[in-house]
Amino acid sequence: MPNLINKPIHIVGVGGIGAALGWALAQEGYSVILVDSLRSKVTEGIKHGVTLVTLGAHTVPFIAFDDWMPPKEGFILLCTKTYDNPKVLARLSGDAFLVPVQNGFDPELDRRSHACEGIASFVSECQRDYPVTRITRPGSLHIGARRPITYDERIEIASLALALGKAKLFPVELVEDIRPYKATKLMYNAAISPLAAAAGVDNGELLTDQLAKLLFFALLQENYAILQNAKIPLARIGPFHPDTVSLILRTPWLPALMAIFFRPSLRGTYCSMAPDMHVQHARTEIDAYTGHLIRLAGEFPCPLNRAVLALIMKITTEGLKPQYQHLQNLESHLPVRIHP
Ligand SMILES: NC(=O)C1=CN([C@@H]2O[C@H](COP(=O)(O)OP(=O)(O)OC[C@H]3O[C@@H](n4cnc5c(N)ncnc54)[C@H](OP(=O)(O)O)[C@@H]3O)[C@@H](O)[C@H]2O)C=CC1
Numbered sequence: 001m002p003n004l005i006n007k008p009i010h011i012v013g014v015g016g017i018g019a020a021l022g023w024a025l026a027q028e029g030y031s032v033i034l035v036d037s038l039r040s041k042v043t044e045g046i047k048h049g050v051t052l053v054t055l056g057a058h059t060v061p062f063i064a065f066d067d068w069m070p071p072k073e074g075f076i077l078l079c080t081k082t083y084d085n086p087k088v089l090a091r092l093s094g095d096a097f098l099v100p101v102q103n104g105f106d107p108e109l110d111r112r113s114h115a116c117e118g119i120a121s122f123v124s125e126c127q128r129d130y131p132v133t134r135i136t137r138p139g140s141l142h143i144g145a146r147r148p149i150t151y152d153e154r155i156e157i158a159s160l161a162l163a164l165g166k167a168k169l170f171p172v173e174l175v176e177d178i179r180p181y182k183a184t185k186l187m188y189n190a191a192i193s194p195l196a197a198a199a200g201v202d203n204g205e206l207l208t209d210q211l212a213k214l215l216f217f218a219l220l221q222e223n224y225a226i227l228q229n230a231k232i233p234l235a236r237i238g239p240f241h242p243d244t245v246s247l248i249l250r251t252p253w254l255p256a257l258m259a260i261f262f263r264p265s266l267r268g269t270y271c272s273m274a275p276d277m278h279v280q281h282a283r284t285e286i287d288a289y290t291g292h293l294i295r296l297a298g299e300f301p302c303p304l305n306r307a308v309l310a311l312i313m314k315i316t317t318e319g320l321k322p323q324y325q326h327l328q329n330l331e332s333h334l335p336v337r338i339h340p
């Protein structure tokens, strides 16, 4: 297998994640090609490059998705929302070295036999019409295999991790198996994103407002229980392993104390599902988050996730505005022991 890192790295989807990854690679002199579906963003990118707020811009090639020719060799980093995957996947040949860096699980993507994925735990907010992003919360990028890999694939994955980490924009952690990290990120995402996006509140509010906090903690516990029941291995992302998070949530008074401690780190961060609720004909990644957990649960009870899925579907199909009152629809689905 040729050394893929010496070929241009194509990044599909120049949003919070794609722009940050592209900037980090360009900073260290790697050849990157940024591909986005929004022509105005591409035009801006051609004029002004890709910008990281406070750190400046890098001039890199930009191409509109409609004009893009997927490469036969080299990495393709998939940084779109999961609901845009079908369009991208339809254009790829089976040989492309595809590396998705996305939250959630897309059944169509999962059917591909791609070797590797990335899981971003930093938070990055890109302007809608400009390839200008801002990292609103620090965190790592985990990279690793999602199936048994060959020796050559291992070398390629390691070279990509090394390249992405060189700029030190975010710590890059090369891991043997990405799946426990992806499952753990889902446990958190499927609790934070639908609540913050439906209520139209900042992520930090989930650790401040009483009802939001109860729903957030109950969802974390339900998500953990689903993943445990399905015997999905989990890994530590951030300060605690999910086992410890679950123990904390089951200990009287500790969750309230932890909320005070963690609140500042969530305040002012960005929720990538939030802008998806505002557009006409809203589409969200809810199926890849909550939908996946419900499918995984099967017969196992998951009342809160079912209610969350129904709520997000109602908001998006009826074109409702995100507002705090939506959370009240979820209140009756809280476990009895933690009813307010
Ligand atoms: N932002 C964050 O902090 C984090 C995000 N994630 C995950 O990373 C993934 C990407 O999220 P994020 O960067 O926030 O998403 P954004 O919405 O910011 O960016 C996605 C970009 O992809 C573009 N796009 C859509 N379809 C195509 C296509 N066919 N070809 C090329 N570009 C396309 C979108 O254009 P348009 O707007 O016109 O549709 C948009 O510019 C998601 O799975 C998200 O959950 C994970 C961790 C943190």
Ligand SMILES: CC(C)(CO)C(=O)C(=O)O
Residues within 6 Å of the ligand: 103, 123, 188, 189, 190, 192, 193, 203, 269, 270, 271, 272, 273
């Ligand atoms: C910040 C966080 C964890 C919220 O779900 C995220 O990953 C996202 O918005 O994509």
